[in-house]
Amino acid sequence: MDWDKIRLFYEVAEAGNFTRAGEKLGVNQSSVSRQISALEQELKVPLFHRHARGLILTEHGDVLFKAAQEMRLRLEMTRQRLTETSERPAGALKVTATVGIGGIWLAQRIKEFLDLYPEVTIELILTNSELDLAMREADLAIRLRRPTQPDLIQRRLFTIQYHAYAAVTYLERFGEPVSVEDLDHHRILSLGGGQPEFILDLHRLTILGRNPKDPRTSHLTVNDSLALRRAIESGAGIGMAPDYAMNSNPEVTQVLRDVEMPSLEAYLVYPDEMRSVARLQAFRDFLVTKAQRWAY
Structure with missing residues (x-):
């Protein structure tokens, strides 16, 4: 199959209509429609x-879209590899990374990396959802639990201790x-919202030492860890x-110092093909x- 035709099909599928795809490719809508019809005739299936x-x-279109x-x-990966060398990363x-790790720990250190490697540009995506590295939603992740996705290289970075403050x-x-x-007898602040359950479990002072069916009142529930810290x-x-x-x-100041509190392991994760x-x-x-310097 002709890559130009497949690329056109991909852009149409991404855009969801002929007009937007044509605007992106600099081609009029009728021409895009004709080329898609020709591709369907060539493949003998509707897309x-x-x-x-x-x-x-x-x-059939979904199968072709995933292949495209x-x-x-x-x-894109091949193009990027051809433009850099091991001596001069670019x-x-x-x-x-999660909102907390990325917004605090990593953001405080990223300047030094940019100074060391000025030809590398970083797009930092802060989310508690786990992006699909195999589909290149990201190249590298810092995660707070061991990944289960296959074909990922993982390395433990450090242990994160949580306490009441x-x-x-x-x-x-x-x-x-x-x-x-x-x-x-105190005001409790909690993390909530659409967070993964293992993240929410770290912040449940409402049930610490109590029956989970009879929790304390949370006087503030916020869906962002940075906002919780500010509160x-x-x-x-x-x-x-x-x-x-x-x-x-x-x-x-830390409170309840004698009470055992939860911890998590942070992992560095990336696809094997990016090795x-x-x-x-x-x-x-x-x-x-x-x-290593931070942990010790």
Whole structure:
């Protein structure tokens, strides 16, 4: 099959209609429609269901779209490899991390990497959802649990300890809890929203030392870990947070120090096919070095 025709088909499938695909490719709508019809005749199968509101892939079209997507990714990877050398890493690198790790730990260190490798550009995607690395939704990920997806290289970075924290101003006003039972008389701040269950489990002061069927009231529930940290710092109440986000902050203090609290292992993860890409190797080695220095 002609790659130009497949590329045209791919853009139409991505756009969902002939007009938008034509605008992106600089071709008029009628020409795009004719070329797709010609491709369908050549393959002897329909690729789209045509509706007034747009185009929907047929079963055959979906098979071709997935193949075209894989071809496009491999061509892009080949192009990027040809433009860099191991001595001079260059090109774009898409990195994903959780909101907390990426927004605090990684963001504080990224300047040094950019200074070391000025020809590498970083796209940092902060999300608690696990992007599909095999489909190149990202090139490299920092994850808070061991990955189960096959064909991924993984390396443990460090252990993240979580503890209960409150602002000094809050404790001056309400006193410090000395036991888990004392939390019954304090304002509890919680992480919520559409987070993975294992992330939510880290922040459940509402059920610490209690029957889960009879939880404490959460006076504030927020779906963003950075916003939760800000609320703790402001004196809104007591909440769970990772030590790396709070240790250097003189405005907050750890409470319930004698209570065993949860921890997570952070992993560096990337596809096996990216193993020899110079810019990924450089970023991987940089992160490992920073993690070792930080952990010890």
